[in-house]
Every structure is written in structure tokens, then in C-alpha cells.
Amino acid sequence: MAAIPKRLLIANRGEIAVRVARTAREMGIEPVGVHAADDADAFHLSRMARSVDLGAGGIAETYLSIPRLLEAAAVMGADAVHPGYGFLSENADFARAINGAGLLWIGPSPEAIDSMGDKLEARRRMREAGVPVVPGSDAGNGTDLLERGRDLGFPLLVKASAGGGGKGMARVDRLEDLAGAIEQTERVAAAAFGDGNVYLERMFDRARHVEFQIFGDRSGSVVHLFERECSVQRRHQKVLEESPSAALDPRLREAMGRAAVEAARAVGYVGAGTVEFLLDERRNFYFLEMNTRLQVEHPITEEVLGLDLVRSQIEIAAGAPLPADWRGGKLVPQGHAIELRLYAEDPVEFLPRSGRIRVWEEPAGPGVRVDAGVGEGTRVGVEYDPLLAKLVVSGPDRGAAIDRARRALSEWVVLGVETNAPLLARVLDSEEFRSGRYTTDLIARLPEAEDPGVPDAAWIAASSALASVAPSGRRLERAPAGAPDPWDAASGWRAGA
Amino acid sequence: MAAIPKRLLIANRGEIAVRVARTAREMGIEPVGVHAADDADAFHLSRMARSVDLGAGGIAETYLSIPRLLEAAAVMGADAVHPGYGFLSENADFARAINGAGLLWIGPSPEAIDSMGDKLEARRRMREAGVPVVPGSDAGNGTDLLERGRDLGFPLLVKASAGGGGKGMARVDRLEDLAGAIEQTERVAAAAFGDGNVYLERMFDRARHVEFQIFGDRSGSVVHLFERECSVQRRHQKVLEESPSAALDPRLREAMGRAAVEAARAVGYVGAGTVEFLLDERRNFYFLEMNTRLQVEHPITEEVLGLDLVRSQIEIAAGAPLPADWRGGKLVPQGHAIELRLYAEDPVEFLPRSGRIRVWEEPAGPGVRVDAGVGEGTRVGVEYDPLLAKLVVSGPDRGAAIDRARRALSEWVVLGVETNAPLLARVLDSEEFRSGRYTTDLIARLPEAEDPGVPDAAWIAASSALASVAPSGRRLERAPAGAPDPWDAASGWRAGA
């Protein structure tokens, strides 16, 4: 086993950079960070030992720049790199560059990333391994695909081979629209991914997305760490996840878990990965895609199993075998966990919001974990992921976890930037979610939120704030760049007296 | 089973009031609070639906005033009262008054409180029930006690029968000092508790304090929920607790657990209670006292068992039986949990500190729970308990939990009031604590803290803050009472321009 690294460069920002830094510190590894020149006030810096400036420019020139990240790792003396999720986490070239520089890459092999990044290649590999895939086509020209589409039936999806995560796909409901959708998706895919290959997949209107966490080690052992239910989505983006899934019984869980392990084994997978399945109304499941990185929603797995997946990623990257107690049915999920994603967005139009968070008070207490990428004073820009924080609750059973999520959500004070908290509350309050019997169209089917009106206390507080003309009541300012000495003649104390 | 209450008056303040309110909300119960007139800005109000003013005066006229609390319950329309810990939580008269007013008392019967509140009575009851007690005396006059002291040997403790929790006791090392100590403790006890009875107990210099959580229901069933190791103390005040205890093996755990259940059964105990034992170097254990309320350190039990003890308190008070899965060995603690108590205190002299918390940023992330009674802007006064918050960490094993505690502690930003964080860090960093082999004298035996000096960044930050004379850089003030309209002619914007 290679040595555990001493200094870990975290090539990311936001909550995942903070998340990884925390585990690094617990392992005695120094977490060092990066930031774009105009992102030096970002929250994630506060959890790093030190951070270095990647220079000016947009995302492409900073968080997505392999040369600049390599330089940062060299400058900081890092001996390992964790990519987080998003950005370069599923970029095989980055993995190769890190390995090539003699640093430890905390992720799967470049080959595994490549074979799962190409969706058609992944489908082929899965079929060979005996893992069921969504009925669909191979790549083909327009005529072949039209033929195949007629056979598959509608609705179906036209998908870019290089796409993924809800990007590069189009829904088609009628044969007449198929040719146009194919052409358009090819054009978009060629422009966005540099690969115009598309294929068809049958579409399930009322299905679930259930994924399995898997881990492989260098000896070729692969295990799964149970499932995450990810069907609460809006526009193909996950909003809330839970574990266990109310849709699985022990038999189905075992079958899907076995398929997930086969999928990972088929590509010689080492490290943490996630196999996403579609589960239809008749409880058939199909391989959708494999994510070759840590998922946003990994904490719910940590909560029900009492594990730290980032620690395991680092240990396994350093050559450790899978822990002995992960095998032979010794791992048993305890209780229930739910993750809620808090996004900066307009609660009516669902568009990303920017602004500055002026008041930020996180929920806390029993069964509540918050993984946040922002704090008071943080500027939220439209240039980055609008995910502000994840609220992860656990309880002895699903009902207790839902009640806890509702309680925690009501404690969360975020002023200055609007969030999707009202949507999260509507999900938790809905009969359909509470019943456990829901599919990916849950949010579209939610009843209108009940509107209890504005409490008198809120009207009065607003009115009182608006009526005020007095200067701030604070005698001592917190801001060092702004703390006037109360006895200083130049300060506001006398000026205001 | 009586109905679950609809509105719960929480007759307390600080972190425990917040803690209880959280569970109430999760159960669909409205939490309502109280505050002293000059404590209206206290943090706990922010977690209540509404709070009522108990009027002017010190603690005796407010949080300890039974008539005022009864009136508050009536005004708010509460149908149940939770006393928290401290204040009136172990006051049988308060329990009687609440019951007498037709409200549900979330606690044990007044009789159980009384019999455990009188330490001599408790010792007698325990001996009858076959529970070993610390070798010592009954009550007696000076001559009897001197005689008995000679037999017991030194060091020993002179204890007030009405005392408890480290109060009303004196250590005696030599026979010549015994008479004086007896007289003095009698005098102090008569003044402080209105009961001058004292007795003697043998004292163990190198012992552990290990307590067991117990629960009883109205049918007479009693179970224990395993132990909490409470030996990290300073001046008989707990500083850090953990579960499981590294000192117990399965056999000893079972024997102590059985004794704890017998102790509770002997007084017909209903609800949550804690039986404290002293464990000597030869692994003999002795009953010390029983606390007839929720303990400060209850969260570590919640973490290792995945339970909510406040919820269970309320359900059992409403007449529910003990949950079926609490019996027959079905409850198995998972992993390890540690609680660290953050006190406002001078880190050198250990005296309580007052002041205003200007910056408060809690640790978070995996395995971290914070139960806080303060937030940014909170005034910390010497008139109340200096406990600011409890950091509760959990991990798969003791080592992981300690590493996590150390990480979380280093994230905690508290500026404006000094805390005991340096002491907590010294405990976590000490070889003796890490070994698990420690006794109640751990803190006295800690090596001096290593002093790594002041980092350049800290010197420069301080210097930069001191050099600044500019007004606050904030364009928009958060304080509503202080938010000048930036375009208002009367505001600081123009005045400063």
C-alpha cells in the first residue's frame, strides 16, 4: 500500500471542497485549495490550510485548467489531488496528468473514466457483462435510428453518446418528430461535446431513479454499499435523495446490487463509483449510467452505514484493500437518511439567483448534518453551481427522518439570496412523497403550496425595519477593516453623537 | 395512553431549551418558551414558536419561580411542561404543581425525585435493592461520624444529604481535619439546601465515573440504554463524555447495567433517568447518585443508538410503554460518540467569562452535531450557566471519533468571548486520553499545552485590523434597526461621502 498522502490538493470549490477538506484533516492530511482570482473570498478557502490563486479568467481558465491546477499542486507541494464532483472529476486527461506528475489521483483509472464517459461504449460493456440496459439503439445514421425508433415505440429519448447527467438529450413523443430531434441532438452534441454520435432509448414516464454506491480495490474486489433513491428531480436535476429506497424489497435490492457490482467489475473499477438504474413500474431495472466519482448525494450512504466515503476513497487510492467488514453481509444500513439540496434560485421561476448572503443560520441538533459551501457574507454568482448546501437528516425510520427534515428546514435562515426551500417544503409535505410511492414526475405533480398568508409579526418586523433611520446599533463592529475605535475622534461614535 | 401534548412549555433556557424545542417540532408539538425580562434577547427564543416574559428579577424570581412558570403555562395554553436539566428539573414541588394544574409533567414522579434527591435516602434504598453503594456512613452527629471516618480511612468526602452534582461536599485527607470539615459542610448545607444533614463516603483518587441511562414506563418495565463515560472532569464538573466507555468489557457492562435497572426499579422509576457509578481501579463499582432528569450528555447515547431520548421522554410521560425493540438485547450501540462542552471561560484561570459573541461559526459536516444555546450577537452573562454549546461527534470507532472531534474543534470560530476550547484540545491531544486509560484526575495530570507560537498570518491580520480607520465596508446593513437607506439623505452614505 502506498503511503497515505501528506498534502492533498482539492481541485474544486463549494461544499464538496469543504467536505473533502474535513476528512483530510481528520486523517492528518493537510488540505490545500485553489481559487479563481475573482473567487478569493469564496467560502471553501476557510476550511483549507492554505489556498493558491489560479489566476484570472472564467471557469475554463481556472477550475477547468489542467495546466494551472498542475502548477498549483507543484507550488503547494501537494502529493495527491482530489477532484470532488463536477469540474474535472470525470476528465480522464486530468487523471492522466495527475498520475503523470507523480501525484496520487483520488479517483478511478483514466480507462474506467473513459469507458463510462462514452455512453454507447458503456451500454455495450454492460450488455456484455449481462447487466440489463434500457431498451434502445446503438449509434447510427438518421435512417437506421428512425427504423429503430419505430420498433421501440414512444415516448423515447434521443441521447448524445458523450452526454450525461441530464445534458444532451431530447424527448420525442411522436414518430413525426423523431428525425428532427435526431438532427438537432447531433448538432448540439457535436457543438457541446465535440462528438455528434446519438442513440435512442425507450423512455419511461413513471419510473424511479435508484443508484447503487460501489467501491472497488486494486485486487479486483468490488462491493456495493446499498442504494440511494434519487427520483425527486426537477428538469433531470436531483433535488432530494433518500436511503433506503422505499421501492426496493430485499430480493430486488440484492439483484440490483449484484448488477451494480457486475457493472463495476466489467470495467475493472477501483475506488468509489455509482451505478444509476432506472426502475420501471413493473420493477424491471435497467442500467442508465455509471458516475466515476463521488456523488453529490454520497452523505446519505455515510449516514445509514456510519462510514466516511472520502476516507475510503483516499485509503483505496493509496492501495488499501476494501475493509474486511464491508463483505459477507456484515454491513447493515441503520435507520433512514434524506438529503435536501438547497439551491440559490427564484422559488417561482426556478432560475438561478445571485446576490450576497447576509444572514445564514444553519439548522442543527439531533440527526442533522449540514454540508455547506457558503456562509454569512458569501457572494453567490451565476458563474458557479447554484448549490449552496446540503441538509442531511437521519432518523430511526423514514417517518422520523421526514419530520426531522421538515423541522430542520424551518430553522434555516437564509436572507439576501432566495432559495428553493419552499419547493423542498412542498415535497416533504406532499402525500405522495410521504407515501413513498413516487416516481420522477413527483415535482410536476405536486399540489400547489398551501398559502397560510403573512404572519402579523412578519409585517410588523418589515415595517419596523423600513421605518428605521437610526444608524446601526452595534457599538463594536465585527469587521476589522471597519471597526472604528469607540474612543477615536474619527469614528462614527462621535460623528453620530 | 394519554394523548401526545399539543403545546409544550419549555421551562428552561440555553441549549437544552433549544434541544427540547427541536424534538417537539418534529413530533408536531408547538414549543413555547419563557424568558426573564432582561433575557428577552436570549438565543433559545429563536427556536420557540412564541415565548412569554417571566418578569423582572434574578433566577429565583424567573426561571426558578413555580408560580410564574405556572402562569406562563396557563397564558400560553400549554398542556405539558418539560423542565430540561438544572433549574426546577429535580424539584418535586414543581412536578407536583404541574400535575396539580392538570398539565403533563415530562419527568419522573415527585416521589421518585424526592427519594433520589435525598442522598442518604437514596443510599438506603439502593442497599435494600442490593445495589452496591460507596462505603460510607449514615447521617449522624459529629462524634458518630468521627468514629465512622476513622474506620473508613482517608481520603474521604463529607457530603450533604441534600447536595449533588459536585455541590455540597468537602474532601478530607487527615483525621485531624474531619471534625472541622463536618461542621463546615453542615453549615453550608443548612444554608444552601435548608438541610444540614451530612454523611461520609470513602474517596477514590483514581476512579472513573461511569453512568447508565435508564428508562422506565408506567407498567413497571425498566431498561438501560448503555453507559456514558464521564471521567473527564474539572472541579467535579464534566467537561467531555464518551460512549462506549473504554473501561467496560461486556461482563462488567452487563453487571453495571443490571444494577442500574435495579436502582431505578427500587423507586418505581418512570421516564428517563441516569444512574451514576464510581468505578475503582479494581473494577468494583458503587452507586453514586441517580439523576432524575435528562442529562446534559444525553446526546452521546442518542448517537450510538440512533434514538431521540426527548421524544421517548414525551411518549412515555404520555403513557406509552417502552418500545419493544429496547428489550431482549435488540439495541446494539454502533460506533463511538464523544461530547465536548464548550464553556465561556478564561482559558488560564478557568473562571466564567461574560461578553458578547461577535463571531460564531459552528463546526459541521460528517459525524458532527452541535447543540448550541447561543449564536452570533448573543450576550453571555455570569448570571447563567456558562455552557455555550455541546459538540457531539460520532465515528465508526473511538480513534475516528477523536480525530473528528479534533477537526471539528479546530473549525469552531468563537470571537468576543473566550472559551475552554484550548483545554478541550489539550484533552483530545493527550496520550492518556487517547489511550482510553484515564481516571477523574486526567485534567490535573495533563501535560502543559505545546505552544506553537502565533502564525504570521495572525499577527498580520491583527495588525491590519488595528491599523484600519475606515468605516465598515458593508454597503447594506443587516440590522433592520440600523439599515440606512443608501439613497437616503439622512443616512451614513452621504454623511460619510
Add this chain to the structure above:
Amino acid sequence: MKLTSGPHAAEIVLGAGSATVGDRTVSFRERERDGEIVGIEIAGETVPVRVLRQGDRVSVWCAGRTFEIERTDERRRRGPDHAGGLLAPMPGRVRRVMVEAGDVVTRGQILLVLEAMKMEHAIRSPQDGTVVRLGFAEGDLVEAGAPLVEIAAAAAP
């Protein structure tokens, strides 16, 4: 004053120790912590709130929800405090600043250029007057509603 929050509106009159909300009058008191409103006591019971004011808009956390409340009465539309204020129409980045404090400007003159949604937007003076203050420098990110430039009108203030 008249306040609006989504589909809700109310007329609020604050008196000494009492407040009228629509046609109800209640006794009330502000509860402050370190200069910030943290509670509103109504009829002897304190309800926790958190409040952020930004110009004529107030965000209030109350009873587990957040309310965006705006002042919508006459004062807002013709009050002196907004006559010369030019607010950012959307979040974006200040690309160019064409004037300095003290400059005399004419109505319609471009004061600065804001980049938002990948496009440049010219911010023009709504009136003849003098630049009193610039809220941001080139390169700064601004939020929607942020005061960009203050103009003192050439005529009556």
C-alpha cells in the same frame, strides 16, 4: 405604510407600542439582540424573526418561512431617497464606468456598462444632474437592485 409580499398586501401603521395591520391593532414591542431585530412581541408573546432590509425591500424569516416584503406606497415612487438612485436591473459585472463623482451628466448619457447574461447593457442617466457617488468600480459584481450611481438632479432635489 403599504407593504406587499407576493399576492399579499397590508397597510401597516406603527404607533408607540402598538401596530395596526389592516384593521387590527395589536400591542407590540421590538426585541433586539446586538442592534438587530430578533423578535416581535405581540400581545405579550415574542415571536422570533430575522430581518434583512435592502432599500425598500425586506426579507423576513418568521414561523419557519422567509417572506420577501416590499414597500409599495407613494413614498417609494416619489420619495427623495430614490429620485437620483439608479439600481442595477439584473445581477452582473460592471464592465466599464464612464463617469466620475462630480461629473455633470445629461439625461440619456451612458454612465456605465453592465455585463449580464453574456450581454452588455448600457446604464444611462435618467435626468440631467451631477454624479454624487458611484457604487461600484470596473470589474465589480453587482446584485439586482444594487444602487449603481447616485445623481443629484440639476433642478430641485
Add this chain to the structure above:
Amino acid sequence: MKLTSGPHAAEIVLGAGSATVGDRTVSFRERERDGEIVGIEIAGETVPVRVLRQGDRVSVWCAGRTFEIERTDERRRRGPDHAGGLLAPMPGRVRRVMVEAGDVVTRGQILLVLEAMKMEHAIRSPQDGTVVRLGFAEGDLVEAGAPLVEIAAAAAP
């Protein structure tokens, strides 16, 4: 300036883009968030900090610890900003206030009475002068080091 933190002391000189700590000079830059210092960049690497200044004392969270740092150079002892300031010697409650702003006081005159540790402590004027400002009213709780009364000296400031 000269700074002290527990047993440690350092002489710090801040320049434009560089800082001298004792005999080491490093390039540095302040990193601010919303007007507060949140990082100190030294030689290209930003170290996170949180800072609270209260008069001549600064609390700094840095590298997982909190440092209480005090300015201890000459400016402090004879600077104009502290000449007339009377700080609370310990936390307590203001029991009685015997003077008002504008009152002429003489050295040794009792200005107010502070109750702390169950005892009353008289706070006396350190000099002849005029009361410029009272920091607290009767009944207020004060923290150790809080400015209680500001006195303008009768002679030279």
C-alpha cells in the same frame, strides 16, 4: 506596531503589499469578504482567518486556534483615543450613573457604580475634565473592557 499575545510579542510593520514581522519581511495581501478580513495572503498563499477588533484588542482565529492579541506600543498608552476612556475593570451591571454628558468632573469623583461579583465598585474619574459620553445606562450589563465613560481632559488633550 508592537503586538502581544500571551507570552508572545512581535513588532509588525505593514507596508504597501508587504509586511515585516520582527525581522522577516513577506509579501502580503488582505482577502476580504463583504468588508471583513477572511484571509491573509502571504507569498501567494491565502491562509483563512477571522478577526474581531475591540479597541486595542483583536481576537484572531487562525490555523484552528484563537489568539487574543493586544496592541502594546506607545500609541496605546498615550494616544488620544484612550486618554479619556474609562474601561470596565470586570463584567458586571451598571448600578448607578452619577453624571451626565456635559458635566464637569474632577479627578477622583465617582462617575458610576458597577456591580460585579455581588459587590459594588465605584468608578472614579482619572482626571479633571468634561463628560463627553456615557456608554451605558443604569441596569445595563457591561463586559470587561467595555468603554464606560469618555472624559475630555480639562487641560491639553
